[in-house]
Amino acid sequence: MVTVRQNILDLSYPQLKELVHSLGEPAYRADQILWWIYGKLTTSFEEMTDLPQSLRQKLTEVASLTRLAPVDEKISTDGQTRKVLFRLEDSRTIESSLMLYEKTGSSRERRTVCVSTQVGCPVGCPFCATGQQGFERNLRPCEIIEQVLHFMRLVSTEQSSGEAATAPTRRPVTNVVFMGMGEPLANYEAVWQSIVTLNSKHGSGLGARQITVSTVGLVPQIRRLAGESIHVELAISLHAANDVLRNKLVPINKKYPLSQLIPTCRDYFKRTGRRPTFEYALFQGVNDSVNHALELARLLEGMNCQVNLIAGNPTACQEFTPSPMKKVLAFQKELKDSGVSSTVRVSKGVDIEAGCGQLRSRWIAGRA
Ligand code: SAH
Numbered sequence: 158m159v160t161v162r163q164n165i166l167d168l169s170y171p172q173l174k175e176l177v178h179s180l181g182e183p184a185y186r187a188d189q190i191l192w193w194i195y196g197k198l199t200t201s202f203e204e205m206t207d208l209p210q211s212l213r214q215k216l217t218e219v220a221s222l223t224r225l226a227p228v229d230e231k232i233s234t235d236g237q238t239r240k241v242l243f244r245l246e247d248s249r250t251i252e253s254s255l256m257l258y259e260k261t262g263s264s265r266e267r268r269t270v271c272v273s274t275q276v277g278c279p280v281g282c283p284f285c286a287t288g289q290q291g292f293e294r295n296l297r298p299c300e301i302i303e304q305v306l307h308f309m310r311l312v313s314t315e316q317s318s319g320e321a322a323t324a325p326t327r328r329p330v331t332n333v334v335f336m337g338m339g340e341p342l343a344n345y346e347a348v349w350q351s352i353v354t355l356n357s358k359h360g361s362g363l364g365a366r367q368i369t370v371s372t373v374g375l376v377p378q379i380r381r382l383a384g385e386s387i388h389v390e391l392a393i394s395l396h397a398a399n400d401v402l403r404n405k406l407v408p409i410n411k412k413y414p415l416s417q418l419i420p421t422c423r424d425y426f427k428r429t430g431r432r433p434t435f436e437y438a439l440f441q442g443v444n445d446s447v448n449h450a451l452e453l454a455r456l457l458e459g460m461n462c463q464v465n466l467i468a469g470n471p472t473a474c475q476e477f478t479p480s481p482m483k484k485v486l487a488f489q490k491e492l493k494d495s496g497v498s499s500t501v502r503v504s505k506g507v508d509i510e511a512g513c514g515q516l517r518s519r520w521i522a523g524r525a
């Protein structure tokens with residue numbers, strides 16, 4: 158008979174206390190376990206040396222703390238971006254990345270982990286490598302949290318072996334963005350549970366402002382998120398400012414057109430105080446003209462928001478090629494002249510296929 162062990166990272170704090178209680182132990186043992194997992198970044202119950210041996214033994218029998226298996230890794234030439242392909246327990250694969258924005262000695266130093274929330278994606282945006290892969294399944298909370306823990310362990314090992322050992326209080330990961338494979342709001346329950354754990358003082362203690370959820374714009378779920386107790390940052394993948402074009406680029410727009418999406422974003426700001434960010438990837442001859450910029454400015458008029466412009470990453474789909482930087486800058490100038498604030502993002506780790514789902518696409522192609 159196969160016994161399926163409960164993954165500890167799938168449990169909420171109250172559920173973990175219940176488990177500990179059911180094993181005949183006082184509730185404070187749950188706090189000790191969480192301290193080992195998120196503070197000491199331990200990977201086995203055996204290492205939790207201040208727990209009674211009998212509890213460690215019982216935990217090993219009924220629960221797991223399994224690690225995702227890294228099967229491929231790419232580090233960008235500037236060393237600032239690392240991308241890892243993980244194999245899940247059912248042999249499916251996902252990718253995650255760590256992006257360093259180092260400013261030695263400055264409080265603005267950031268170590269951001271980009272997590273996946275689904276294997277593939279059901280939305281199917283044609284310019285996106287993940288969208289091109291189709292959809293396989295949702296990730297569980299433990300699989301989302303494990304991605305962050307992996308990089309926390311990696312950074313903390315490097316910190317303690319390098320010069321940074323002199324600054325042991327540095328948080329190994331400072332930010333988490335739900336911008337990897339999949340549509341986070343289409344896997345709402347698991348994403349929300351992982352946010353609660355990442356934000357909790359019993360978990361990794363990340364501030365709500367340090368957590369960003371990126372979405373194509375699932376209107377009911379954005380409304381639901383606005384009503385939650387933790388007000389995370391919201392990024393909307395817009396990519397087009399009229400419905401005809403957006404229906405092609407982001408097919409879910411047919412269900413939730415701009416006339417619903419934009420007021421929902423305004424409302425998100427009103428209810429949470431979080432200024433939405435709009436992601437706009439520019440593809441040559443598709444959505445990168447001065448007229449497209451004017452249209453975007455009109456759409457966002459009077460809204461307290463930020464636009465992130467990025468030259469699209471090339472994928473297998475030849476229809477979408479990156480706009481040249483000259484065009485991106487002309488687009489930005491038009492926005493500025495119309496009073497819309499924007500930044501041009503440089504795609505980090507372009508040399509390691511940093512775009513969402515690209516490493517996995519190559520892995521799948523290599524095995525086909
Ligand atoms: N599904 C969510 C989150 C994951 S995608 C979403 O779409 O928001 C993370 C970001 O990468 C999104 O803004 C997405 O539109 C963008 N993206 C995907 N493929 C891209 C490409 N080829 N070039 C530039 N940006 C891309």
Ligand code: SF4
Pocket residue numbers: 278279280281282285286287288289337338339340373394513
């Ligand atoms: Fe899915 Fe986001 Fe890619 Fe669209 S851009 S296919 S929503 S992962």
